[in-house]
Amino acid sequence: MEMAKIGALPDGGCCRLALTDEDKAGRDLFLDWARQAGCKISVDSMGNIFANRAGRDDSLAPVVTGSHLDTQPHGGKFDGVYGVLAGLEVIRSLNDHGIVTEAPIEVTVWTNEEGSRFAPSMVGSGVFGGKFGLEEALAIEDSEGNTIGSELKRIGYAGDAPCGSRAFAAFFEAHIEQGPILEAEGKTIGVVTGAQAQRWLDVTLLGQDSHAGTTPMPMRKDAVFGLARIVVAIEDLASEFAPDAVCTVGEVAVSPNSRNTVAGCVDFTIDIRHPEEAPLGEMHRRVHAILEEVSDQYELGLNARDVATVPKINFDPGCMEAVREAALELGLPTRDILSGAGHDAMYIGNVAPVSMIFVP
Incomplete structure (x- = not known):
């Protein structure tokens, strides 16, 4: 050893x-x-x-x-x-x-x-x-x-x-x-x-840093809330393509990462896999659609990058x-x-x- x-x-x-x-x-x-x-x-x-x-x-x-x-x-x-x-x-x-x-x-x-x-x-x-x-x-x-x-x-x-x-x-x-x-x-x-087959994505959500106590909920641009919606939607996507599909959000970095500050930025990764190319391609398309929908809902900037494609x-x-x-x-x-x-x-x-x- x-x-x-x-x-x-x-x-x-x-x-x-x-x-x-x-x-x-x-x-x-x-x-x-x-x-x-x-x-x-x-x-x-x-x-x-x-x-x-x-x-x-x-x-x-x-x-x-x-x-x-x-x-x-x-x-x-x-x-x-x-x-x-x-x-x-x-x-x-x-x-x-x-x-x-x-x-x-x-x-x-x-x-x-x-x-x-x-x-x-x-x-x-x-x-x-x-x-x-x-x-x-x-x-x-x-x-x-x-x-x-x-x-x-x-x-x-x-x-x-x-x-x-x-x-x-x-x-x-x-x-x-x-x-x-x-x-x-x-x-x-x-x-x-x-x-x-597998696909990797690097994603950034851009909101606005603001005070946790003084910023009303309807006026927030909270990147973490956006992330939470995305994670749940991706879990649902894996269930839809069960039993063969797997989806993972493996890395998350929150900024400014402060207890009493609404998060203005979140960087995270997405890993999706399936034994067959066609279902994985559809999952990949759906992931991008989820990212667009949630970022629009929470008024967040979005930068989604495909960083690995493995057939x-x-x-x-x-x-x-x-x-x-x-x-x-x-x-x-x-x-x-x-x-x-x-x-x-x-x-x-x-x-x-x-x-x-x-x-x-």
Whole structure:
């Protein structure tokens, strides 16, 4: 559990936001372990790390596994880390048994998977898979104006290798399920068939700061009251598209955030997801309509920005079958499962055959 000690929280979780000193420490520890296992290290221009174990024929594209080391502000100790360290353990086991694979084996660490400090999520794998341009990604700012590019340089992970230049024979990402299904059904392995579509929005409501005691209710422009109406309407929207839809208001920042002042500004985020594109598109349209209706009702200024669009992803049938066959050989019970969360494998699927392996 050495990795979990980096950014450890009192409740047992971890905080290693992307490209912070804690993220650097986690990366450094992984590199130490990978070098001890005999891996050759490469870092690309997005800070993505590749630890390569040579095969019998190094002209062949590697079979790749891996995930991420960055976390949410109150992240779990296994989220992302499990996939990275599981890949490293594969290499150690091959070393222990003196096995030389035909093609190289590679373990990756993708940059800024979480999207908590730098939105959107999965930026490192997104550049690698062609979703984002390199310069666009490097210019993404956090809430304090720091860019991905400047922070990569600061922590020493602005690599020289061109991002996206490496060929993969296949990519398998192991990850905790982050849900209750496998445990509830007594399944050890989830064969991930794909990932649901999702949209992210950043929203600002602009009202007017005023005194809580002297401003009559009909004369207020209260951004928090507007937010409250929006949150209820979005919950109702998710219920309308049940059981598959999920909607979340995950971040809220109120200004001036004073006990006795009517709030003049609220910044918040909206996350909507659905397994199918058509219903999600309708939900997305309805969210914008809700924002317009409520802002007009409360006489609020509105700035709604779409910051991430992730399509539904179907994973490679051959890779999925390889996972099923391996689990069967080991006597591990499986079930097919759709990922409700976004993962780096989704963007790598643009350039290589991909599947994911969920564990409870």
